[in-house]
Amino acid sequence: MKIIVPMAGRGTRLRPHTLTTPKPLIPIAGKPVVQRLMEDIVKICGQKVEEIAYVIGDFGKEVEKMLVDVAERLGAKGSIYYQDQPLGTAHAILCAAPSLSGPVVIAFADTLFRADFILDSSLDGVIWTKRVENPRQFGVVKKDENGFITEFVEKPEHFVSDEAIIGIYFFKDGEYLKQELQYLIDNDIKDKGEYQLTNAMENMKNKGSKFKTGTVIEWMDCGNKNVVLETNMKILDFVKNEEQLISRDAVIENSTVVEPCFIGAGAKIVNSKIGPYVSIGEGTTVENSELTQTIVGQNTVIKNVNLTNSMIGNKVFFNGNYREVSIGDYSTLE
CATH class of the missing domain: 2.160.10.10 (Hexapeptide repeat proteins)
Structure with a gap:
């Protein structure tokens, strides 16, 4: 299994801290957000992680080495890819195209979580979600009576669902995902001015792919100062008997x-x-x-x-x- 980590965003809501430190490297209980996220996924995914591929901006060689070291300490190969322009989630993932094969977890590195992290290979994908008060800020899903996802909508202007996608995904076939992402780019299919992963998943679903949601117990954002401090508090409570x-x-x-x-x-x-x-x-x-x-x-x-x-x-x-x-x-x- 491989993990793709898009993390090239500028983190403007967390300035001034992100003027010099990329948001995924902000420390939470003494470890960068991205390191905690990778450690959590590797620990609970139940599969051997062969590669962790990071999609970054111009973070410098010292940061790149640190990211590769995190992967290697977890027994995986570390790969570095670059996203030079903020063109959306689909574009960010596709920047790691050479690593998109076999089963993959996509993990956007601005969130931490506690979840029922079961990678069900009988499904084409698992999308981790949590109910939120203001779904207009997020991609959301609708489901049928059997729990299968029937619709993916990116930041709906009108109420569609309050079940928000937290930024963690499992896809059984990374090569197929890569084809669908490339289709968006080749045909210039955008939503809210960007190439969106939700559009690729909607296309896959319309072609017969079966997706269900994963249960999220705790979703901890790292988007601005107040929520970073709240996340630091929660993580300290979680790990106080482990670290x-x-x-x-x-x-x-x-x-x-x-x-x-x-x-x-x-x-x-x-x-x-x-x-x-x-x-x-x-x-x-x-x-x-x-x-x-x-x-x-x-x-x-x-x-x-x-x-x-x-x-x-x-x-x-x-x-x-x-x-x-x-x-x-x-x-x-x-």
Whole structure:
């Protein structure tokens, strides 16, 4: 089995953090979103993953190496493809055309999930969905009385269904999917101005392909600051009994840590209260401060603050009098 990971989006809703760090690399409980997503899928899919193919923008060689390393640590080959223009989900997947063969999972790297992850090979595909309050923001599905999908609609202007596609898909035949994606490009078939995966799936369904939905227990978005912080909180709760969240190389002096928290290697916490639901990156120093429900990047210095519901990037110096902030990389605020 192969995993295709489209992740070239710019993440404009998460600025200023995504001005220097691609959204799928934003840390959640100490690990980049895409790494957590790959680890979760490989752990629960029940099949040997031979290759993880990433579709990225111009992220730089250091990021590319990190992504390949994630795949190799999971026992898979890591491949890198590029999407130079934001032309839609179908186009993004087709950028990894050489890797589209055999059974494939498509996983858009801006979401984390807990789900009933059964890859039913008697079906042509499984689409993971969850009911939402505002379906106009998502691709949605309609189903018949037997649970088979009867219609795929991309961001409906009028109510069609409240069952939203979360961005995780299984296709039994990657080669067939590739043909249908190429058909959209060759015939310039767009929806909302872009080449959409939902159009390809609708065509496949009309030709007889059988799709059902997978059950999603928890869908955690990473689209803006507030939902990233909420996702960080949930993931810390999920993994607190599975992962070593507080590094043995962290220095904690005259301080209290209210778990769950992540504290990276080389971090230094002095005269402070941290937590709950705080993630602090490697090499970061926190002095004379109190932090709750906050993410702090690597090699940052924080002094004399009382913060909640905040995100602070990498290599920041912050010595201020604010209660809630969102500070990008390489910033100074005092």
